[in-house]
Amino acid sequence: MGEFDLLARLAPFLSGAGDDLVLGSGDDAAVLRVGDREVCLTVDVLVEGVHFRRDLSSLADVGWKAVAVNCSDVAAMGASPSVAVVGLCRPPAVSEAEITELYEGLSAASRHWGLRLVGGDTVSADALALSVTVLGDVAEHGAVPRSGARPGDHLVVVGALGAAATALRQVAAGVEPDAMLLAAHRRPRALVAAGQVLARGGATAMLDVSDGLGADLGHLCEASGVGAVVRASALPVEGGVASVLGALGADWVEVVCGGGEDFALLAAVPAERAEELAAAAGAAEDVPAAVIGEIVDRPPGPAAVLALDDGTTRDLTGLGFDHFQR
């Protein structure tokens, strides 16, 4: 059973919108009305051996990443991170100095995105795992859900794709990973400023690309009841990825669109503003950004397809990272 099947099974226990809950379970973050404001809340768990390996990441990297992946969820709402709490499972063999190093990473990322660590719970366990929950402030333009994309909207990606997945392919192949690519796995960025540019600019739907472009675009299409066509030639692929994957003999579409851990932002935006918004959002973070395709009526077949240069298409939605398939 994959992660997404389990989520469907658990959905009845999770709350949809209603009363002061503006956006319930099923988005990058839940959104709650508090007085005259709105806040968003999200949690991510990182487990040793599943999400990180100690031979590839320092514990400071792991702490950084635990904050960054949550800030990326907050960014995908167009919100800004405010405070975080940390739940830490600590094996007896992990020393006080190592826990301190982990917290140095948590703290560095928190400073970077302007949030404060306000508490935590550290417990004994057999495996190292950490759960970070981040609360974010939703600005006046409101949070951007996954569900608002309309046929005719254009699709924007902010942030380069494929770096982390390509580095992990190198590791899996026994090749020394490219340091620049591995950095995307070790210390991902959260594109908070870009998210706000897109939200203010009228994005109709947004999420962060954490499971891979294909799977996450599938989520956006599913939530919005639409389809999508993406042009392969337009994808903002990280420099060096194509040549590394070529040398490995890997299918670049599979790795770039299915690899995960990009922490790029994917948004549907009004067509007439798409180029301008992509440029502004990319400039806000100094990262690549592109208009990659458009939203269409929900087709009978796969919701999202990739149009290749040779005129053929591939199903995008079947691609994607799923932790349970390890």
Place this chain on the structure above:
Amino acid sequence: MGEFDLLARLAPFLSGAGDDLVLGSGDDAAVLRVGDREVCLTVDVLVEGVHFRRDLSSLADVGWKAVAVNCSDVAAMGASPSVAVVGLCRPPAVSEAEITELYEGLSAASRHWGLRLVGGDTVSADALALSVTVLGDVAEHGAVPRSGARPGDHLVVVGALGAAATALRQVAAGVEPDAMLLAAHRRPRALVAAGQVLARGGATAMLDVSDGLGADLGHLCEASGVGAVVRASALPVEGGVASVLGALGADWVEVVCGGGEDFALLAAVPAERAEELAAAAGAAEDVPAAVIGEIVDRPPGPAAVLALDDGTTRDLTGLGFDHFQR
């Protein structure tokens, strides 16, 4: 190294109060100003083999408890739980039906305390663990910190002490645990209504008794810069505990004051209202409540002592449950 030493080492990475952070790290929950309101945020992690055993608790019990222990932290601020997110580490051997059972427990407790589960992250791992983060609404009377107790205040305990710890002593001794006592370990209560009674009534300091009365009273004294004297004869000990511990030949003070998992509330309140507030808070939950002693100037020796009927005293602060000492 004990849990409390580690917390001290990590304190520099955690944020104290300031700006819109009304109460930072180090209390039962952090308190954040959001517009004209205040919210509180807390996290607790439960790990199989450390906090629960599958032969003693069903997975529905575990889900219930994960919500309850967080609601107890929210109760200790005088606040009310609103929404929660769940981080779940799932071993491959734990079936879809078992995860569903866990969520049934999470959901039942959430309904009981009027909170909504608004999201989560379920990941693959080698050990079963869950991290629940709860956001709470702080009422107009404001959150009650640990730090406001003043000499002359009286100490109130709401909720019976010793039940869970006594049941686990029976288990450790190879004796069939008393079902009523074990229920306190399996399905703890969170005394949310009592916390609000105490907060509205002017409690100067409050926390929930999760590590044991001795350790938690030590935390209150440390945070408030005071001492405390508790009368052993006044403690609201759960019925049946004394006889069970007598049969086991166990030291009742050690178990009742050091055992943990009581999820009672301990508050310092103005002396003249102590009896009235204890009665009202107990009545709000239909649980025992008592005035157990008073706050004194910080003494040179142990901050908190237990006055026994024979005129002798014992150091209370050295007692207490510490997960890392297993």
